[in-house]
Amino acid sequence: MDSNRASGDAITISALQHQFADQIALRGLNCSIRRGIITGIVGPDGAGKTTLMRLMAGLLKATSGTIQVEGLSPINDASALRPQLGYMPQKFGLYEDLTVQENLNLYADLRDVTGAARQQSFQQLLAFTDLARFTDRPAGKLSGGMKQKLGLACTLLGSPRVLLLDEPSVGVDPISRRELWKMVGELAQQGMTVVWSTSYLDEAELCGEVLLMNEGKLEYQGTPGALIERMRGRSVQLRGIAGNRRHVLQQALRAPEVIDGVLQGQALRLVLKEAAVYPPINVLNAGEHAHFIEVTPRLEDAFIDILGGGPGGDSVLAAHMPEARLDPAVDPDAVIEAHQLTRRFGDFIATDHVDFRVKRGEIFGLLGPNGAGKSTTFKMMCGLLRPTSGWAKVMGIDLKQSASQARRQLGYMAQKFALYGNLSVQQNLYFFSGIYGLRNQAQRNMVDDMVRVFNLQPYLNTPAGSLPLGFKQRLALSCAIMHQPPLLFLDEPTSGVDPITRREFWTHINGLVDKGVTVMVTTHFMDEAEYCDRIGLIYRGRTIAAGTPDQLKQLATLPDETEITMEDAFIRLVERDDAQRRSSNVDH
Structure with a gap:
């Protein structure tokens, strides 16, 4: 038995250093990762989490130092280690035009899982992930949570002993996150080594141990409880x-x-x-x-x-922005308005008779599980999708009649990075400021201001697609507000970024709201929902609860409880709606 096995350590890392050109990504890491627990890797954007994951997976060769995974080198012993290792990167390579079953078939072929073992694995994994009902559905039509479950199933083919998960819950709603966590927890209890990098600190609290990294250095290794204490x-x-x-x-x-x-x-x-x-x-x-x-x-x-x-x-940004002004004809109590808003895709009702009004200078949040209809509602409010029935207005302008006129009044930050990844930061800034009608000196001044406000100078010539995630979000926000709009639509604006970057982002939003900007936002971070003045909880296309964050928590609080989290409220209200729906079906 080798020393790793005897000590219970599945992974040992000694004096590990890695450098990209003139940037040091990891600085002399020394640590070990035990079997049978979930070890969380946490840290701000650029801390080195993904680099460490890729080194453990054998996708990068370390500049210096050593890694041993189950006593093997990820580079020198790659062929022996590969069957023992499952790696799920941030952007897992599902083929969206293939069905769930076809994706499983493909990954089984790649991992050389054949014969009776193949069918047994499929049966177990489909039951484990609750995807057996969806084997014929194209992967591209799965919700975010279901895609992550399918990615996990594909990663588990071949029964690896070590599971590396790089931010598996980014963009996933709280219910799906809990389901994913429960599944991975069961694998750890069965003796699997699980390494889970995350930007959700509430998730990291549940880990057996955490590695807290910053600027390529290990700042802490141990139990979350000891650090919290x-x-x-x-x-x-x-x-x-x-x-x-x-x-x-x-x-x-x-x-x-x-x-x-x-x-x-x-x-x-x-x-x-x-x-x-x-x-x-x-x-x-x-x-x-x-x-x-x-x-x-x-x-x-x-x-x-x-x-x-x-x-x-x-907020430096808010200090730079002028007061948002409304046309005197616009009702300040209904700057954004939806009435019986409905959208059908064939027989499927994505948004079902949704109503709300948003006041000037208010933050209104749309919350809901993946696939609940939030993004469909959001796109109709931005004039990107026509309603089947009902209507949506911004600044008194009917989006069905004058979508392009309405869009000039708002800034839009999409859920997925929607800038031009092959253009540099500077080119994106000039392109989007030009779209919004800025020209000559006014355009140059605005671009210079955004570079200064968001500290983009070091990245001006970097392709936008190669930016660290936090800087992608900064660039996306700067492009959305160059024309100083009175309305701001933010679809999952901070998905995947660390808590410090999220705080910086919300400092800017709070500052803009003080200037009279009206904000509509979707988010899966329940602590972010606390920043909203009011929330509409969307589920199965309908609004199932609406009110302030405290009112939603009160709706879900049990008689013997004094205080619950926003995440608890979210999950309970969705589960309550499911129970009411089941009861109604039984009655009928």
């Missing part, structure tokens, strides 16, 4: 706030006693620099009834602390 007494809520909670958050983030803060319904959740050392409430302008209470720390608090604190609460 360090933050005891430093995680607090500010409750009883009077006035504008965004303004109070901005003041709190300026206070030297605070290193991080987010909105949480009508309260603020703050991380203190030192335990029990609070900022003066009168400085925060939070009102006479505002008060602090200590709350249970989270892994995200410790993550932000290790990285030196959050990005602060002041």
